Amino acid sequence: MTDERPLTGVRVLDFTWVGAGALATKLMADLGADVIKIESRARPDNLRLAPPFRHGHEDLEGSGYFASRNSSKRSFALNMALPASRAIALRMAAQADVVASNFRPGIMERWGMSYPELKAINPSVVYLTMPMQGSSGPHAAFTGFGATIAALSGLVSLSGLPDRPAVGTGTHFPDHVPNPGHALVGTLAALLHRARTGVGQAVEVSQLESTINVIGPAIVEASLAPERRQVRAGNRATGASPRGVFPCAIKEDWVAIVCRTDAHWKTLADALGEPGLAFDDRFVTLADRHAHEDELERIVSAETQRFDRAELVSVLRQRGVPAAPVNSSKDILSDPDLVARGYWKRLEHPVIGEMSIARPPMLFGSGSGAVLTRPPLLGEHTAEIARDVLGMTDEDTARLIADGVLA
């Protein structure tokens, strides 16, 4: 392991908060970028007020949700409501490689930190914004969350069982993967372009437009087959049967099984101790199984309930059938692959104590990958950043803290 990591030397001035933005800058911080999180006691990141709290009660430093999205960052307390703070923010922006935010359009502008203004003082800055629906158009000011963006995008209406209302993903999914993922791809591409040409730019991620791309094939399908009605299919899919989630012996132990071929199905029937099922007229071919899917799933569910989940998964996988435990939030911490690859980092936090935080989902062969440090306390790094980045004396800093600027 060397100290040099992929994003060492990249400085991010980070105004992102809550969901999608904070996860994007977390990955950059974990991979070596110096991410300076701007926040204040006057207006803390809402996620600092989001459960779960280690000690059960609301506590700015005790939120597990906040911690999970803010590892490896430094926190600089700056009350942006005050004009003096904005002057400081501009000095920091002048030295940043990336300035990131996910406010609704107008906030950065109100602070005098629009892209043209920052470009004037830092021509090669990469300026990331993540407005819900983009900075232009009739809905530019509309507000939303991951769940409502998922609803708008079509993802919710297509997720669920066909005979029941749309159910969505059960989470604010766009905040966790599509939007931080696309924000990272756009920002990193802009940084690469800058490294090669010296030219910076603005990267705007409309969270709605980003999320629609993760159901791109459904859009293409609708345009090519406009007469076709797209319906929810639950866990089923054309080309595999059974393809579903089935109960195991212990309550709430579920297993996902996918039979793409007749051989998979025959192996499953054998593993369940009912080899005759593979010869049942209703279930011989894929077309047969699709035609009798309700009965098939009922029968498979009745059989899987007799089995220990880990044993069933192991037997099926050894024989080439796609199968996996449906890991709960408890199971996931002891999942053997994740444990073997060191996915969960145990970090010690002065208020929270020990907790598990996910590293970026990739390993680097050179060993120069992620190193996580614990999430910062609010304003924990104010004095050191004031000194090292802004060149302030300790007296200046103390005065600005007392004046409520660095607070």
Place this chain on the structure above:
Amino acid sequence: MTVAADHALSGIRVLDLTDELGAYATRLLADLGADVIRVEPPGGSRTRQEPPLVEGPAGTCVSAFDAFVNAGKRSVTIDLRSVKGRAVLHALIGTADVLVESFPAAVGDRLGLEPFTLAAANPGLVHVSVTPFGRGRSGEAVDDDDLTIMAAGGLLHLGGYADSEPVVAYGGQARNAASLFAAVGALVTLLHREKTGRGDWIDVSAQECVAQALEDSVATYEFAGDVRQRLGSDAREAGSGIYTCADGLVSMIAGRVGTAKAWRALVAWLVESDATGAEALQGDPWASLRYRQTPAAIAEFGHVFGEFARTRSRLELYRGAQARGIALSPVNDICQLMADEQLRAREFWVTVPEPVLGGDATFPGPPYRLSETPAVPARSAPTPGADTDEVLGELGERGRVLTR
């Protein structure tokens, strides 16, 4: 094919040996201006048969998945089972900046794509492996499915109805997650290469990518031992959930952390609209989020809002709520989405010729807008092997020897 020099990845060559798990990663790189060469076996990659499938005249059939994820790439046919084919592959790898592949470890090794071995011939190569559980897992020959990866990654457990089995999110989201982070891995390494001149091998686990999406559930278990359960569309508290209206469903988040103002605005809206029972929602105890999370509060609010919404349309509620700063959106189906006025105003949708069916397809526009290096204008996916001669021709004399 020429890409103007004003794209972010102009001049970057990507060799694409992915299946469903990684194909969207290289699509993203193609849109950013990279020259993406998709290597397909004779007869075409299996993504060409991936649902959703659309049948055309005279027995033609197109995969909408393939059309979307392979748009803007070049396609070469190479038979990797033959010695000559593998030699051509390695000659192409010698010209590439990035290699993205999603082979199981055993297959990758057989093709000479073991981690690190390629660096000897091409030290700047960024080699990205995308596999369900990481390339280190070996000893089994399972061709995993999006459903099994969503299960192992933990997101499947959070989806579905309170009284049903877990139900997976639509759209192959394990693939998307794996592809997104594969693209991220490629780009951070290309950026680092600008400093060091060296590439790297990046081992992307799709399971880990899915496990980025577990929200507060892991901390909730660690802190209190509570295993988060599926709630389905049931409201988590009064003001947040999916509600029925006159012509469909709406999704609303009002009153969660940081949105206390939205809760007050919502109650004021209901009161000023003379909604039955709305006045009881004013003031205490409703001002407390904890109270609004009680089953009684959820039920009472559900009744009041349900009566209010029953006579109002999706779009009426959308506009009314947004005018008051309340995060409410219609639950759109694809047709409703494609009619959305915001997306039209931003000219989001793009039209791309569909060469096999002979009509036009609609694609979503790019997921981000870059001010200086806009995405390459949308292009179709290539037919299998469409660019074989051109790409091998670019290998010059070496290509002629290898393919003779």
